[in-house]
Amino acid sequence: MCKSWRRGVAPAILLVLALLALSAPVVWGQAAPAPAPAAEAKPAPPPRPIPLTDQDLKGIAGPKPEELAKGDPGGTLTGTVNDIVVTDTKKGLTLADLVNQVGQNRIAINFVWTLITGFLVMFMQAGFALVETGLCRAKNAGHTMMMNFMVYGIGLFAFWVMGFALQMGGSAGIGSLGGVNPLSTEFTINIFSKPWGLFGTHGFFLTQGGSYDVGVMVLFLFQMVFMDTAATIVTGAAAERWKFAAFIMSSLFLAAITYPLYANWAWGGGWLSQLGKNYGLGHGYSDFAGSGVVHGVGGLTALAVAMILGPRIGKYNRDGRSNAIPGHDVVLTLTGCFILAFGWFGFNPGSTLGASGTGALRIGSIAVNTMLAGMTGSVAAMLYMWIRFGKPDASMTGNGLLAGLVAITAPSGFVNTVSACIIGFAAGFLVCLSVEYLEKVLKVDDPVGAISVHGTCGLWGVLSVGLFADGTSNYGGSWNNVDGSVTGLFYGDPGQLVAQLIGVATLLGIVFTLSYVFNIVVEAVVGQRVSARSELQGLDLPEMGALGYPEFQLVTTHTPSQGFPGA
Amino acid sequence: MKLAGLITIVIGWLLATVVALQIERLRGKFALVIVGIAVILFGLMGLLNKAHVKTAIWKQPRPG
Numbered sequence: 001m002c003k004s005w006r007r008g009v010a011p012a013i014l015l016v017l018a019l020l021a022l023s024a025p026v027v028w029g030q031a032a033p034a035p036a037p038a039a040e041a042k043p044a045p046p047p048r049p050i051p052l053t054d055q056d057l058k059g060i061a062g063p064k065p066e067e068l069a070k071g072d073p074g075g076t077l078t079g080t081v082n083d084i085v086v087t088d089t090k091k092g093l094t095l096a097d098l099v100n101q102v103g104q105n106r107i108a109i110n111f112v113w114t115l116i117t118g119f120l121v122m123f124m125q126a127g128f129a130l131v132e133t134g135l136c137r138a139k140n141a142g143h144t145m146m147m148n149f150m151v152y153g154i155g156l157f158a159f160w161v162m163g164f165a166l167q168m169g170g171s172a173g174i175g176s177l178g179g180v181n182p183l184s185t186e187f188t189i190n191i192f193s194k195p196w197g198l199f200g201t202h203g204f205f206l207t208q209g210g211s212y213d214v215g216v217m218v219l220f221l222f223q224m225v226f227m228d229t230a231a232t233i234v235t236g237a238a239a240e241r242w243k244f245a246a247f248i249m250s251s252l253f254l255a256a257i258t259y260p261l262y263a264n265w266a267w268g269g270g271w272l273s274q275l276g277k278n279y280g281l282g283h284g285y286s287d288f289a290g291s292g293v294v295h296g297v298g299g300l301t302a303l304a305v306a307m308i309l310g311p312r313i314g315k316y317n318r319d320g321r322s323n324a325i326p327g328h329d330v331v332l333t334l335t336g337c338f339i340l341a342f343g344w345f346g347f348n349p350g351s352t353l354g355a356s357g358t359g360a361l362r363i364g365s366i367a368v369n370t371m372l373a374g375m376t377g378s379v380a381a382m383l384y385m386w387i388r389f390g391k392p393d394a395s396m397t398g399n400g401l402l403a404g405l406v407a408i409t410a411p412s413g414f415v416n417t418v419s420a421c422i423i424g425f426a427a428g429f430l431v432c433l434s435v436e437y438l439e440k441v442l443k444v445d446d447p448v449g450a451i452s453v454h455g456t457c458g459l460w461g462v463l464s465v466g467l468f469a470d471g472t473s474n475y476g477g478s479w480n481n482v483d484g485s486v487t488g489l490f491y492g493d494p495g496q497l498v499a500q501l502i503g504v505a506t507l508l509g510i511v512f513t514l515s516y517v518f519n520i521v522v523e524a525v526v527g528q529r530v531s532a533r534s535e536l537q538g539l540d541l542p543e544m545g546a547l548g549y550p551e552f553q554l555v556t557t558h559t560p561s562q563g564f565p566g567a
Numbered sequence: 568m569k570l571a572g573l574i575t576i577v578i579g580w581l582l583a584t585v586v587a588l589q590i591e592r593l594r595g596k597f598a599l600v601i602v603g604i605a606v607i608l609f610g611l612m613g614l615l616n617k618a619h620v621k622t623a624i625w626k627q628p629r630p631g
Binding site for chain 2: 191192194275279281307308310311313315316317318320442443444494495497498501502504505506508509510512513516517
């Protein structure tokens with residue numbers, strides 16, 4: 001026992017004592033409380049601000065020409081007082097010049113931001129084209145690509161002629177883009193003594209009503225690419241049997257009338273956005289980047305057209321059981337999904353319409369929310385398919401990503417990351433359930449799942465705002481003319497949910513009906529569907545005059561009942 | 568039946584918007600909006616879509 005004491009315990013005790021001795025100044029020194037400081041003298045008042053004058057600016061010198069001539073590898077000589085625009089060279093730099101430059105810089109930042117993000121959204125057209133073509137059969141590849149290609153030009157034309165004016169003609173006051181003041185007239189009616197804005201009346205041909213304006217041009221480009229996203233959704237649900245002429249007429253109507261009307265009501269100062277101001281329902285219908293305005297409109301128009309067209313030949317047996325008709329290229333499909341996910345960084349963050357001032361620095365949060373929702377959507381869909389059918393289906397996983405992105409579009413500017421994950425996850429499940437319901441119960445044939453991705457999950461996104469908006473956003477202190485931040489049910493404002501529900505009702509009740517009625521007229525006048533012969537042959541030759549893959553012999557290697565699980 | 572479906576959808580929208588917005592209490596508004604949406608969905612799925620499925624291509628007799 002004495003040996004173990006000397007060898008083990010004693011050195012340990014010595015070590016502890018040494019540590020205590022070393023820590024004494026630190027530990028024991030902190031034990032005693034510091035003496036209370038003597039009462040401080042009252043601090044001197046801050047010096048009175050001395051207003052700047054033009055004279056003060058005279059002394060600020062920029063780098064000399066001989067310095068600049070040597071080059072500026074570090075960037076310290078570029079972007080100085082020399083670069084401020086001087087309006088009167090005789091007077092030199094004035095305070096007015098300086099202040100105007102600050103304002104110009106803010107607007108320039110916002111213009112560049114809005115335009116660049118708009119370019120990203122335009123590129124989503126390629127994503128949609130690849131997704132849809134990949135999910136269709138090879139014999140329809142050329143026709144499907146051509147619809148997605150031309151919807152850009154057709155939609156742009158109709159929107160330039162009249163769609164933009166109807167949508168944004170009364171939306172003056174967008175401070176981040178300089179005010180867009182020429183867009184100052186909204187057609188309004190009174191219903192039970194409340195004003196209901198219905199459509200704008202300035203901006204036809206981007207010249208009428210003073211709309212030949214730098215800020216209006218930026219706004220037009222951004223709004224146009226959103227409209228085109230809605231238009232291209234329809235081509236997916238109607239693929240493999242839609243007449244090209246009918247597609248053109250339907251797209252013209254969507255771009256000129258249907259989309260602009262709903263977008264005016266939501267974004268152009270129309271009645272939906274004023275539900276808060278007029279009826280005390282939260283901040284009115286709030287849709288940050290368009291789950292309802294873009295995806296809901298596109299998805300429900302797609303439903304109307306798909307119902308009128310009817311299912312593809314071979315989709316259903318005589319007993320009503322459905323058959324899987326797999327697409328010809330999953331590589332195209334998933335590549336298209338990635339392009340869409342990339343473009344969505346323009347869709348959601350770009351909807352701040354600026355990166356300077358009025359809460360625009362939230363663009364990072366919006367982008368992260370977008371990524372997270374897309375990710376959880378794809379995971380949920382993959383898990384659903386894996387558990388339910390035994391395999392992680394690629395095309396449904398891609399649709400799950402898109403479903404998450406669609407669902408987060410409306411709430412992206414109002415929610416935190418946890419809510420974003422939940423919204424996307426729910427959308428991933430919802431899209432799988434919706435695809436099955438539409439196919440097996442409603443007997444609506446949707447080759448690419450567009451109605452479920454954009455319609456069903458778009459409506460879910462609209463409702464998500466009314467549930468998850470957390471009241472921390474601040475876009476200039478108000479939203480839709482109601483002070484404060486958009487707040488959902490879970491954070492204390494049930495009125496917001498009611499406003500969102502009214503938006504959902506309007507999408508289902510008015511947008512769907514308008515699309516349905518117009519397309520029934522097209523059916524009567526032109527006919528929506530190609531002949532059975534053309535459909536069986538594939539639309540490339542009869543509709544386009546050329547095969548999408550002219551060098552390949554197209555052979556069916558599967559029967560309709562194989563391939564997709566659950567058929 | 569298609570026309571009945573469309574009319575039902577529009578009636579549902581009117582219930583969910585114009586009528587609901589006249590009610591003072593928020594719970595009443597909420598209830599009527601939900602009823603309106605239910606009417607819309609009945610018109611859309613129960614009437615309009617059913618009319619289309621009745622004449623669907625897979626129910627038609629084969630030519631010849």
